[in-house]
Amino acid sequence: MKNIRAIYFVGAVMALAGCTNQELSSDMTLSYTPKSISVGVNSVSFGAKDNLTATLPVKAMNTSWNISGEPEWVAVSPKQGDASADVALTAQENKSADESRVGVLNFRASDFNVDKMISVSQSQAEVEIKPSTTSISAKAAASSENVTVTANVEWAATCDESWIVLNKSGNTLNVAWTENIGSSRSATVHLKRASTDATIATIQVAQGEAGVTGSTETMTFDVNGEEKAYTFNAEVSWTATTSYASWLTVSPANGSSSTKQVKITALSNYQTNDRSGFVYIKIGTNTKLEIPVRQSGVEMSVSETSLKYEAGAETRTVTLTSNVAWQIISKPEWLSVAPSKGVVGTTNIEIKAEANNNSNPRNGRVEFAIDGGTNSFQSIDVSQSGAHLSEVPNTLDILSYAQSFAIDVTATGFWMVSTDSGDWIQVSPTEHTGIGVLVIEIAENTTTKKRTVKV
Numbered sequence: 001m002k003n004i005r006a007i008y009f010v011g012a013v014m015a016l017a018g019c020t021n022q023e024l025s026s027d028m029t030l031s032y033t034p035k036s037i038s039v040g041v042n043s044v045s046f047g048a049k050d051n052l053t054a055t056l057p058v059k060a061m062n063t064s065w066n067i068s069g070e071p072e073w074v075a076v077s078p079k080q081g082d083a084s085a086d087v088a089l090t091a092q093e094n095k096s097a098d099e100s101r102v103g104v105l106n107f108r109a110s111d112f113n114v115d116k117m118i119s120v121s122q123s124q125a126e127v128e129i130k131p132s133t134t135s136i137s138a139k140a141a142a143s144s145e146n147v148t149v150t151a152n153v154e155w156a157a158t159c160d161e162s163w164i165v166l167n168k169s170g171n172t173l174n175v176a177w178t179e180n181i182g183s184s185r186s187a188t189v190h191l192k193r194a195s196t197d198a199t200i201a202t203i204q205v206a207q208g209e210a211g212v213t214g215s216t217e218t219m220t221f222d223v224n225g226e227e228k229a230y231t232f233n234a235e236v237s238w239t240a241t242t243s244y245a246s247w248l249t250v251s252p253a254n255g256s257s258s259t260k261q262v263k264i265t266a267l268s269n270y271q272t273n274d275r276s277g278f279v280y281i282k283i284g285t286n287t288k289l290e291i292p293v294r295q296s297g298v299e300m301s302v303s304e305t306s307l308k309y310e311a312g313a314e315t316r317t318v319t320l321t322s323n324v325a326w327q328i329i330s331k332p333e334w335l336s337v338a339p340s341k342g343v344v345g346t347t348n349i350e351i352k353a354e355a356n357n358n359s360n361p362r363n364g365r366v367e368f369a370i371d372g373g374t375n376s377f378q379s380i381d382v383s384q385s386g387a388h389l390s391e392v393p394n395t396l397d398i399l400s401y402a403q404s405f406a407i408d409v410t411a412t413g414f415w416m417v418s419t420d421s422g423d424w425i426q427v428s429p430t431e432h433t434g435i436g437v438l439v440i441e442i443a444e445n446t447t448t449k450k451r452t453v454k455v
Helices: none
Strands: 036-037 043-046 053-063 065-068 076-077 085-091 101-109 115-122 130-131 133-138 143-151 156-160 166-168 172-177 187-194 199-207 210-215 219-220 225-236 238-242 246-251 259-264 274-284 286-295 300-302 306-309 313-321 326-330 335-338 345-353 364-368 376-384 405-407 414-418 424-427 432-433 436-442
Touching: 043 053, 053 065, 053 101, 076 101, 085 115, 085 130, 130 187, 130 199, 133 143, 143 156, 156 166, 166 187, 172 187, 172 199, 187 286, 210 274, 210 286, 219 225, 225 274, 238 246, 246 274, 259 286, 300 376, 313 376, 326 376, 335 364, 345 376
Parallel strands: 043 115, 133 199, 219 286, 306 376
Antiparallel strands: 036 053, 053 085, 065 101, 076 085, 101 115, 130 143, 143 172, 156 187, 166 172, 187 199, 210 225, 225 259, 238 274, 246 259, 274 286, 300 313, 313 345, 326 364, 335 345, 364 376, 405 436, 414 432, 424 436
8 A cells, every 4th residue: 555645734924013014023933743644555364263463554643543344353453543553453263164255444544535445355264074073883783873063164974885874954963874784894974065075074984793692502392392482682683593494493583683582492302312403593694693402302111121921810010211101002912001001200000911821822012102103112022921731640540439539730820620421520629720729529329330521
């Protein structure tokens, strides 16, 4: 700015009365008062930061001045004076990164016709977008987190990963994610100035692989089939399968993280061998938990696996131990068995053989199965000797008078005696089992005829 200068000269003429045509007296003087004013600059420029200052040099002599019209973001001190001064101009921070700003100062001198405009300007701020966090550790389950964004421009957020969902509300960005049923994954959220594609700041999102926790101890099931509850914790949606669907099932077959229990069912195992399998809890295609399952087979035992009977009627007792309910499915007709069926545990069984009145021995088998089944799981071989009778006299020569005979009989079974004629002979007993004495009573023969009888 050119210096503005103004000088006034003030003279005083004193005239002597009645001496208009005479020269001025030697004691008369001429005086003047100089005045001047100047401003050192035409414009002032500021950066965007807060409390930046500039100096406006004012040079003034014998005159006053004032400054007005400053914009609200500029402070002027002093705003007026009657002497030289360094006027301080202080600019507030320009927080806008969208545009710079300008203003005008009106400088005016009181004694001169001076009205000068001094321009002031301030550059726009650097773009600033700051999130309250630059990293998010996301759980495997679906969830979200709010991030506060401080910015001096209009901003937007984007992410190329489909499992990330963004929702902007004012200065809050909600970062949401879907559940992770695969391996660990990561994503980058880009914070941009709304009018450009340039990324100003980023938020890194890392989501870990989901897990399942639960007991891995072996679950044991009864031979007759059983249903048991299994409790576990899964971070996300899951599926459940078994290694042998033919006898081992799990329900429900899938669920969300809120479902924490399944029912594991083993069908009856009517085989002699134990069997085992697994229940698998999976997330996606990855098995997260293996629960071992074992089921016992049929266990049935008897205290005797063979019984030998003499020819006479006889009863034997055996003990049956079983982990299933049982029944007898086969036995010889000459045997009676009680009880013929039973429950889990130990049972005393009476097996009775009828007398074998035949001289031939006989054999058979008692077979045990599960209750309602037809397959034999245990058996007892039984045998019985044939009947045996000791030798007795083939003939008896009897005199005519009355007589009585006693014959010892050794037998292993039942025997009987009968006669084919006459009432002159009596036998006792007519039936017997085992060792005994046969008594034959002969009445007197009062005739002259000889008589015979077959016993």
